Amino acid sequence: MGPSGTMGGNIRIFLELTKRWLHKFKINVVTHEEGFKTCQYYGLKDANYHILNLGSRYLHVPRAMGFYAIIFQIIKMIEAMFLLLSIKEVRFKKKCSVIYSATDFWPDVMPALVLKLRFKNKIKWIAAFWLAAPSPFSKESPYKGRWFIKGLLFYLYQLPIYRLINRYANLVFVTSEPDVERFITKNRDRSKILVVRGGVDVNLSEQVREPEHKAYDAVFIGRFHLQKGVLELIDIWELVMKKKRDAKLAMIGCGPLEDKVKEKIRKHGLENNIKLFGFQDGVDKIKIFKSSRIVVHPAIFDSGGMAACEAMAAGLPGVSFDLEALKTYYPKGIIKTPCFDLEAFAENILVLLNDERRYQETRKDALEWSKEWDWDKRALEILAELERV
Structure with a gap:
């Protein structure tokens, strides 16, 4: 779990x-x-709370420091195992306890697995598996060219985790319907794989007033990462500007590609058309949404992406690529674009900006769909599913 200035969907769901x-x-x-x-x-x-003392001490070891980053993860795993074994509810409670691993990272998964093996029927393990790493040799992989090695390491890092979760977890949380099949085994049927999706704070969106003037034609929210299509979005926005010279884009988020995004904006002279807000949350985030006309979700590899639905709850219709996961994740409220046609993506943005009837129809769908994502409603639904199994 990262500091409060960052927020992945996995941690948002947990919180x-x-x-x-x-x-x-x-x-x-x-x-x-x-x-x-x-x-x-x-x-x-x-x-x-049970605080990892050594894990906290080595928290800021840069991930780039290969060997030291691995040592840090091992330290976290070992310390977490001892902390979990010291919790009296785990050691002495006669009825079943539940352990939830919030990510598919080794420091989260291994302590949960050790407890599951140590206490067997006293422990039910719910494992979260939000995004399956693509094979680096598949055409769907975003890790091309100089990013190939990173994609290969990601795939190899996750593969043993997937197999351990598939064999030992009692229940699995996934993001979207296409991920369900990979976790069905002879000991785990479909009912024990829950499509969590995520949620939005509908009430907060309704409390923030609409501004008189929309400052931005579109807004992006998400991690600045290869999977999210942030570099492609700069190219898309250039295409939009060929037909709408004054088009303005707001980008909310941070991540490993932040410097490259800034560099590409400067290189293409788009400083007056693209504004970077960094990480935003709460009312400040909703105000930016409500100052925008549409939301863009240009992910090129994703299992869902609940950040876009936060903007939809603020009344923004969207544009995305037609990824397999998004067919069930966003069945309406977002115009789907043939995968990875940047010109078609730009045209769909212009359709929403210029066609008022299409804009209002898609906006209505976005608002209706986002109400299905209300956190209070989702928490009750997921709890009911858990109690059934």
Whole structure:
């Protein structure tokens, strides 16, 4: 779990669901110091915390420091195992306890697996598996050219985790319908694989007033990462500007490609047309949404992407590529573009900006679909599913 200035969908799901389940269960959270601060910042104050002391000390070791980053992950795994074994609800409780691994990273998965193997029927393991790493040799992989080695390492890092989860987890949380099949085994049927999707704070969106003037034609929100299509978005926006010279794009987020995004904007002279806001959350984020006309979701490899639905809840219709996962994730409210046709993507943006009837129809669909994602509703639905299995 990262600091409060960053927020992946995996941690958002954990925080929002846990806040809504605290009244029903006693919840223990094992995390490092920054993770604790993030939980406190987002209102998860009443859980029982177990802080990783060594994990906190080595938290800021850069990932690029290969060997040291690996040592850091091993330290976190070992310390988390000992902390979990010290929790009395795990050791002495006669009825079943549930352990939830919030990501598919080794430091989260291995302690959960060790407890599952150690206590067997006393432990039910719910494993989150949000995004399957693509084979670096597949045409769907975004890790091409100089990024190939990174994609290969990602794939090899995750492959053993996938196999361990598939063999030992009692339940699996996935993001979208296409991910369900990979976890069906002779010991786990479809009912024990829950499509969580994510959620949005519909009430917060409704509390923020619409401005008199829309400052941005479109907004992007997400991680600045190869998978999210952020570099392709700069090219798309140039194509939009060929027909709408004053087109303005807001980009919310941060990530490993942040410097490359800034460099590409400068190189193409788009400083007056693209504004970077960095990480934003809460009311500040909603204000940017409501100052925009549409949301763009140019992900080129994704299992969903709930950030776009936050903008849809603010009344923004969207444009995306027609990824397999998005067919069920966003069945309406977003115009789908043939995969990875940048010119067609730009044309769909212009359709929404210029065709008022199409804009209002898609906007209505976006608002209707986003109401299905309300966090209060999603928390109740997921809890009901868990209690059934």
